[in-house]
Amino acid sequence: MHRLLFVCLGNICRSPTAEAVFAELVRRAGRTVEFELDSAGTGDWHVGEPPDPRTQAAARALGYRMRHRARQVSRQDFERFDLVLAMDRQNHRDLLAMAEPVHHPRIQLFRSLDDAGSAPDVPDPYYGGEEGFIEVVRIAERVGARWLERLGPTA
């Protein structure tokens, strides 16, 4: 079993998108039973809320559905998930600061598998326009496919 946690700041835009897109990639690959997926935020402002309406609209427009409620990442997550994927470098730093050093290797930057020379961060779409939310879905598709390829069959 691969246990993946996608993490951003608010858990209402980027990480629920990355989770929903990855779940669909896994489903299409016929590998649903191999994965446990969730997402969380480093911040607590939106705990209990569904994804931002603009996040849901962009995902729906491109064929993805999400049924998530925002939650804040906790120390227990570093035990439960074997891969914690940070949407940007600030999220990555915040996660490293929370986790015991022994768990640091499981905390990785989501876009570390993106094309060489691409930006390291999934841009935060919260204060921008609709196109930013579409861009998040496109990044989640491209980079999610790389993670799926990287994570081979589990015994």
Ligand code: 4NP
């Ligand atoms: P996310 O986007 O981290 O991709 O969920 C944000 C959502 C909310 C806020 C910032 C970013 N906020 O400041 O409330």
